[in-house]
Amino acid sequence: MKSMKKAFFTLAVAALLLSACNGKAKKEAAAALEAAEIQRIDSVTMVMENLKGQIDFTVEEVDQLINEL
Amino acid sequence: MKTMNKILTLLLILCLTGLFNTSVFAQLGKKVEEAEKENVSKEKTEQGGLENKVKQAEEQAAPAKKKAPAQTQKEEEVVVPEPVKVFTPKVIEYTHTTSVQAKETQLMKKGELKATVADADTKVLEARTKLAAAREALEKDKKAKKIKEAAYYEKLDKIMKAEKAVNDLELTVQKGKELTMD
Numbered sequence: 007m008k009s010m011k012k013a014f015f016t017l018a019v020a021a022l023l024l025s026a027c028n029g030k031a032k033k034e035a036a037a038a039l040e041a042a043e044i045q046r047i048d049s050v051t052m053v054m055e056n057l058k059g060q061i062d063f064t065v066e067e068v069d070q071l072i073n074e075l
Numbered sequence: 076m077k078t079m080n081k082i083l084t085l086l087l088i089l090c091l092t093g094l095f096n097t098s099v100f101a102q103l104g105k106k107v108e109e110a111e112k113e114n115v116s117k118e119k120t121e122q123g124g125l126e127n128k129v130k131q132a133e134e135q136a137a138p139a140k141k142k143a144p145a146q147t148q149k150e151e152e153v154v155v156p157e158p159v160k161v162f163t164p165k166v167i168e169y170t171h172t173t174s175v176q177a178k179e180t181q182l183m184k185k186g187e188l189k190a191t192v193a194d195a196d197t198k199v200l201e202a203r204t205k206l207a208a209a210r211e212a213l214e215k216d217k218k219a220k221k222i223k224e225a226a227y228y229e230k231l232d233k234i235m236k237a238e239k240a241v242n243d244l245e246l247t248v249q250k251g252k253e254l255t256m257d
Contacts, residue, residue, distance in 0.1 A: 010079055017086040024089075040174055042110050047177040048169045050254075054184045056164040057251050061195045063162040064244040068202050071237035075209050075230070 185255055192251040195244060202241045210234055 171177040213230050216222040222230075 043174040051181040
């Protein structure tokens with residue numbers, strides 16, 4: 007009976023430790039996923055912003071060339 | 076005793092589930108790392124491509140000197156290549172802490188790009204009309220011999236340059252349309 011109690015106690019501690027580790031791992035995985043998502047969105051935003059700049063630049067160029075005609 | 080056994084079995088199941096979950100999270104972490112690495116390598120290749128384009132444009136801007144090395148002093152003084160303006164994309168760093176913030180910024184930039192694309196689209200149409208009219212007038216002048224050949228070719232060159240710029244603008248507008256399309 008005593009050894010049973012010991013085993014029970016050890017298992018309970020192990021279960022607690024595992025659940026704690028799982029919680030931490032979950033949080034870390036969620037943070038990494040969030041960071042990757044932010045990076046993905048930001049890279050698309052940067053492409054958009056640069057494209058807008060390029061359009062503005064080319065419009066200016068076209069205006070200048072047409073005025074020179 | 077039976078209850079004890081049941082509890083022990085339950086705890087064992089809990090432990091096993093925990094172990095399984097830990098391995099799953101480890102795998103997930105690896106996947107995320109791989110995705111990040113892929114993103115970084117993609118950005119690098121994109122930047123490399125852009126740098127190459129800029130280099131090409133710079134080379135195009137000053138080809139005369141490279142192709143003709145044996146020039147006299149006088150010619151060197153006369154031929155001054157105009158620096159060609161080239162659009163250089165910027166590397167923008169955002170300070171978003173959440174994906175919601177990042178999405179909000181993206182929405183805002185998307186709206187701005189949409190407006191710019193619409194304006195540029197109108198500009199393309201206007202420019203095409205003006206260029207067609209200019210070309211027609213030039214051909215008429217040539218036929219009526221109102222214009223000298225040198226002047227004709229000079230104006231034709233200008234028109235062709237403008238047409239090239241309009242084509243470039245149209246391509247960029249097309250890219251913008253694809254990017255803002257939902």
